[in-house]
Amino acid sequence: MTKPTVLIISMPNDTHSRYVTSILENNHGATVKLLCMEHFPTQMKSIWRAGKNNYSSIYSDSLSINLNDVCSIWWRRPGNCLVPDRVNESEKLFLEEESLHYLQGLLWSSECLWVNDPQANRKASRKIVQLDRSEER
Numbered sequence: 001m002t003k004p005t006v007l008i009i010s011m012p013n014d015t016h017s018r019y020v021t022s023i024l025e026n027n028h029g030a031t032v033k034l035l036c037m038e039h040f041p042t043q044m045k046s047i048w049r050a051g052k053n054n055y056s057s058i059y060s061d062s063l064s065i066n067l068n069d070v071c072s073i074w075w076r077r078p079g080n081c082l083v084p085d086r087v088n089e090s091e092k093l094f095l096e097e098e099s100l101h102y103l104q105g106l107l108w109s110s111e112c113l114w115v116n117d118p119q120a121n122r123k124a125s126r127k128i129v130q131l132d133r134s135e136e137r
Contacts, residue, residue, distance in 0.1 A: 005031045005069045009107070010076035012036055017076050033065050037079045041099050048106055056106055067106065072113040075121065 006024055010017040017034065024030040035058065040046070044063070049055040056067035081099035083092055108118065123129055 002069075003029050003031045004071045005033065005065075007033050007035055007065060007067075007070045007073045008076055009035045009037060009073065009078045011038070011079055014077055017074070020074070033063065033070075035063075035065065037100070037103060038082045040081050040103050042082065042084060046103070046106060056110070058103075058106070067110050070110060070112050072115060073107065073110060074115040075118050076116065078118075 008017045008021065012034065021032040021034070024032050035044075039060065040058070044058055044060040046059070047055065047057045054068070058065045058067070081096050081103060083095040083099065085092070087095065104118070
């Protein structure tokens with residue numbers, strides 16, 4: 001039986017995600033991969049193929065994530081995609097936004113268990129939604 005793969009989207013210095021990684025690996029036998037979105041697209045690359053034999057992966061010199069093998073994604077502290085400063089500010093903003101949309105689309109199309117689902121998290125972070133829910137009680 002293969003070990004389950006869990007993807008944590010956070011920053012490398014996130015103490016909580018390192019602790020959870022330790023628990024998942026040592027107590028549950030999971031393979032845990034940490035994805036720092038700030039490393040995309042400069043230090044990390046991606047392959048995506050749609051269709052009947054769809055395939056999605058994110059990789060770097062030190063990391064390889066086949067999204068088809070991921071059983072759960074924890075949307076912990078996603079951060080933003082960062083591009084090199086060698087482009088002007090408007091190009092930089094455009095490239096960062098396009099990179100973010102691509103990476104989010106790639107991840108969000110994954111049919112696995114989401115912990116802290118990004119769309120639900122975004123909706124719950126809006127004050128009007130919070131106030132509306134608090135009035136329901």
